[in-house]
Amino acid sequence: MALFRRQSRNQQNTAWGQDVRGVLMSAPPERIRQDLRLMIGRPGPHLGAQAMVWPLGVRGEIVAVACVKGPDGTAVTIETPMVQHWGMAVEDVWLQAATNLRMEGFGGTPMEISPGTTLHSLLGQSWPGSAQLFRLGEAIGDPLRAGALVCAPMDNGLLALPLNSQRTVGMAGFVLKTAQGLTRDQQPLSTGMFWWHEGILEELEVEWKGPEHASLTGSARFGQVVRALPQQ
Numbered sequence: 001m002a003l004f005r006r007q008s009r010n011q012q013n014t015a016w017g018q019d020v021r022g023v024l025m026s027a028p029p030e031r032i033r034q035d036l037r038l039m040i041g042r043p044g045p046h047l048g049a050q051a052m053v054w055p056l057g058v059r060g061e062i063v064a065v066a067c068v069k070g071p072d073g074t075a076v077t078i079e080t081p082m083v084q085h086w087g088m089a090v091e092d093v094w095l096q097a098a099t100n101l102r103m104e105g106f107g108g109t110p111m112e113i114s115p116g117t118t119l120h121s122l123l124g125q126s127w128p129g130s131a132q133l134f135r136l137g138e139a140i141g142d143p144l145r146a147g148a149l150v151c152a153p154m155d156n157g158l159l160a161l162p163l164n165s166q167r168t169v170g171m172a173g174f175v176l177k178t179a180q181g182l183t184r185d186q187q188p189l190s191t192g193m194f195w196w197h198e199g200i201l202e203e204l205e206v207e208w209k210g211p212e213h214a215s216l217t218g219s220a221r222f223g224q225v226v227r228a229l230p231q232q
């Protein structure tokens with residue numbers, strides 16, 4: 001079981017008590033339901049063998065993690081025995097956790113990088129901003145019919161560029177450079193670029209054609225959607 005910390009250990013012990021697992025196992029399901037959340041993290045043994053995680057993309061560079069949000073914004077990964085104890089279906093946990101992200105505020109200023117093309121930055125306030133990926137279209141107020149290019153350079157930040165033309169696809173290099181600039185002095189959550197479309201996240205192969213321009217290769221589905229976009 002992993003405890004994600006945003007406060008000091010003493011602050012968290014006060015908030016959760018000494019027995020985090022015991023507190024969660026004894027909590028009524030209706031209370032747990034309102035505190036379910038999702039996070040994006042890197043896979044690894046720190047999450048625990050029974051943690052509820054879901055790979056995002058084929059390579060599994062990053063994963064979705066089901067959590068319970070506790071006092072002061074602390075988060076504990078949910079493990080399978082907890083779900084069984086609460087009498088909840090696994091599918092219900094994922095859906096409710098994603099729905100509850102609507103309660104989490106975030107900041108960020110949309111930036112028009114060319115006429116009709118807007119790069120959205122989502123920065124978390126009381127919960128990691130990268131989690132807004134799970135409700136991306138709703139979060140930025142765009143139906144994203146062709147999806148969006150996405151970078152998740154850090155747990156508290158997400159960059160999203162809605163695809164509205166083939167010219168937009170050519171701005172991938174700018175988005176990647178912006179993401180790299182956000183993590184210049186720290187280890188990034190993810191260094192890749194993804195395509196978000198209809199709730200599915202797909203890794204894209206990036207080939208740099210120069211210091212600023214990057215070409216993208218994805219699945220047949222990605223290529224079909226891009227070819228259907230207008231040129232401008």
